[in-house]
Amino acid sequence: DADVTQTPRNRITKTGKRIMLECSQTKGHDRMYWYRQDPGLGLRLIYYSFDVKDINKGEISDGYSVSRQAQAKFSLSLESAIPNQTALYFCATSVSTGRSDTQYFGPGTRLTVL
Amino acid sequence: AQSVAQPEDQVNVAEGNPLTVKCTYSVSGNPYLFWYVQYPNRGLQFLLKYITGDNLVKGSYGFEAEFNKSQTSFHLKKPSALVSDSALYFCAVRDDSSASKIIFGSGTRLSIRP
Numbered sequence: 001d002a003d004v005t006q007t008p009r010n011r012i013t014k015t016g017k018r019i020m021l022e023c024s025q026t027k028g029h030d031r032m033y034w035y036r037q038d039p040g041l042g043l044r045l046i047y048y049s050f051d052v053k054d055i056n057k058g059e060i061s062d063g064y065s066v067s068r069q070a071q072a073k074f075s076l077s078l079e080s081a082i083p084n085q086t087a088l089y090f091c092a093t094s095v096s097t098g099r100s101d102t103q104y105f106g107p108g109t110r111l112t113v114l
Numbered sequence: 115a116q117s118v119a120q121p122e123d124q125v126n127v128a129e130g131n132p133l134t135v136k137c138t139y140s141v142s143g144n145p146y147l148f149w150y151v152q153y154p155n156r157g158l159q160f161l162l163k164y165i166t167g168d169n170l171v172k173g174s175y176g177f178e179a180e181f182n183k184s185q186t187s188f189h190l191k192k193p194s195a196l197v198s199d200s201a202l203y204f205c206a207v208r209d210d211s212s213a214s215k216i217i218f219g220s221g222t223r224l225s226i227r228p
Contacts, residue, residue, distance in 0.1 A: 040220055043218040048215065101146070105158040
């Protein structure tokens, strides 16, 4: 979905390196999310932000940090990457005025940690 | 606590036959239920959702889903499968409290053979 973009799309890095994944959206949504996808495990929530001054941990936040630089930007950092953080990472957005919180996803970032 | 289960890792259907992808859920309040589809190398795309009202919900690409409160199920269906329906399908649930987050199932891979 071109309304939600993620950079980079692919990244290979080494254990111990600091990595930042970036997400931008033009949908005007106030809520943003970071998920990771692993085979057989579905999507697991890492962090979420309901507005610029609101940051919340998800179910698997250890080893990750986030920054909400603006309503449209939400970045995910791995301070010291480890191999079990190899996964597909998705950013998503939603709007708080909607009753159901339907989410709109970016194309994903495939991260490999060697 | 919220949870969602997709009991089948893979569903195989012949083109032209009806398909069903199963989903059951558990929430403490009233459920909001979603189906998303993921095509190769793409992010998740919203298919349909149930908030309230008619138990049969119609969505994109000819898909529909039936909410069954007594069985706590929200199975995805399509009367006549297409090869292009082959993808990974995720069921998701949240309850109706404002602070609730969406929980995704582990996904079901749908394979439609010509």
